[in-house]
Amino acid sequence: MKKGLVLLLFLIASQLGHAQFSQAARDSLAKLTAQDHALMKAQMGITAPNRNGASGDPSSPTAANRYESKVPPYTLPDPLRLKNGVAVKNAADWWAKRRPEIVDDFEREIYGRLPAKIPATTWILEQTRDTTVGRYPIKEKYLKGVVDHSAFPELSVEIELMVATPAGATGPVPVVLEFGFIRSPFRAPAGAPANPMMAAAEPDWKEQLISRGWGYAIIVPSSIQADNGAGLRQGIIGLVNKGQPRKPDDWGALRAWAWGASRAIDYFETDKDIDAKRIAIEGLSRYGKAAIVAMAFEPRISLGFIGSSGAGGAKILRRDFGEKVENLASTGEYHWFCGNFIKYASSLTPADLPVDAHELVALCAPRPVFISSGSPQVEGQWVDAKGMFLGAVHAGPVYTLLGKKDLGTSQFPMVGTALCDGEIAFRQHAGGHTTGPNWSTWIAWACRYWGDCKYD
Secondary structure, three states, X not given: OOHHHHHHHHHHHHHHOOOOOOHHHHHHHHHHHHHHHHHHHHHOOOOOOOOOOXXXXXXXXXXXXXXXXXXXXXXXXXXOEOOOXXXXXXXXXXXXXXXXXXXXXXXXXXXXXXXXXXXXXXXXXXXXXXXXXOOEEEEEEEEEEEEOOOOOOOOOOEEEEEEEEEOOOOOOXXXXXXXXXXXXOOOOOOOOOOOOOOOOOOOOHHHHHHHHOOEEEEEOHHHOOOOOHHHHHOHHHXXXXXXXXXXXXXXXXXXXXXXXHHHHHHHHOOXXXXXXXXXXXXXXXXXXXXXXXXXXXXXXXXXXXXXXXXXXXXXXXXXXXXXXXXXXXXXXXXXXXXXXXXXXXXXXXXXXXXXXXXXXXXXXXXXXXXXXXXXXXXXXXXXXXXXXXXXXXXHHHHHHHOOOOOOOOOOXXXXXXXXXXXXXXXXXXXXXXXXXXXXXXXXXXXXXXXXXXXXX
C-alpha cells in the first residue's frame, strides 16, 4: 500500500475519533469504502449490481417490511442434519461432525476466517485508580493491548480495555465484558443512568453488577478494527494483510472485534482479581452482533447478553422483515462480514445461505445465552425482535440435544415478558435501543449459573 494512502486513512481515522470532523473526511471515507467494496466484487467476478436494501423510513417507497402478514415463507437449514442428509442424534456427532460443518459455513460465507498467523498481543497496565460507581468503591484498571507489528511496522494496533472490580472483593470475581467506549467526554458520571430510556429508579448497569459483587470490563472495538470499509487495510485486519486488500473469505470487523474480546480474556486469565471461568459478553446493536459472534467462536465465554443484534446477529436472515441482507452487504455495512457475503445480495439470495442465525445461536450451546430487544414502538421494527426470538427458538433443538433447556415456547411473547427458565432466554423490554431495562432481568437469570456471588 502506498504511504500516501496510509497517511490519508490515518488522518481520516484521527478525525473520526472526535465528535466533529470535516465533510472532506466523510467524502474521502465514503470514496475509499466504495472502492474497496467494488474491488471485492471484482475479485469474486460479480458484475451484477447489489440489490437495493430496505429503508428504515416507513414513508419511503423502499420501506422495510413491518407487517407479519407480508413476510414470505422460508425454509431454514436444519442444525441437526449433516450435509450428507444424515440426522444428528447424539452429542458426540454434534461436536465431531455437525458443529464443524456449521462453523465452516459461517467462516466461509458470512463472518470470515481468522488468519492462520495473527501477531501476539502484549497487555500493558497503564493506570490503576480507586473510584466509585454510585455508592460502591471500585478499582479501575486501564490497559493497552499492543499487537506485535514488527512484520509490518507501517501499521500498529493498540487495544483499549478498562476493567473494574469491587474494591472490597476478597478473591477473584465474575466479569461482564462489554463492547463499548471508555474515556469519553460524554460518558455519564459514575452512578448516573447511562441511557435516558432507563427508568429513573433503575441503577446504572455498572452499579448493578458491582452491587452484586461482580466486575465489568469495556473493550473499544474501534481500537481493534475501524467500523468502515475504508479501514479494512488498517487495524488488525490490515496489519495481518500487510496493508493489502482482503480475500473473499478473510475475516470482517465483527470477527476482528470478537478476536479482540478473546485477547481480553487472555488478560483476564492472568489477573488475580478476575474469575476467568465466569466471563460474560455483552453488546448492543452492531456490538450485539459482535457479542454473539464472540460467544459462538470463543468457548471461554460463560454467558451471553446479546442486545438488539438484529440482522447479522440473532435475527433470521431469510426473514424479510426490517433490515435485510441487502442492507448488510451494501457499502455501509459489508465490512462487518467477509467478502463472500456480498454475493447473497447480488448474484445469490438469502435463501441460498448455507446457514442462518439460529445456527449462530446454536454454536453458543450448551452455554446460556440471553437475547434482548427493545420495544417496536420505541426501537422501531428495524432490528426485528420476532426475528431474533425465532433465532432463539430454532436453536432450541441443539440445546435440548446437549441436555439443556430451550426457550420453552415458540409463541412470541408480549413486551416485558421474560422467558428465562432455560439456557436460552429472551426478553423484549419497553424501552428503546438499549440493553438498559433488561440488565436486572439478565443479572437475576445469570445468578442461576454464577451464584448470588457477593464475593462468594
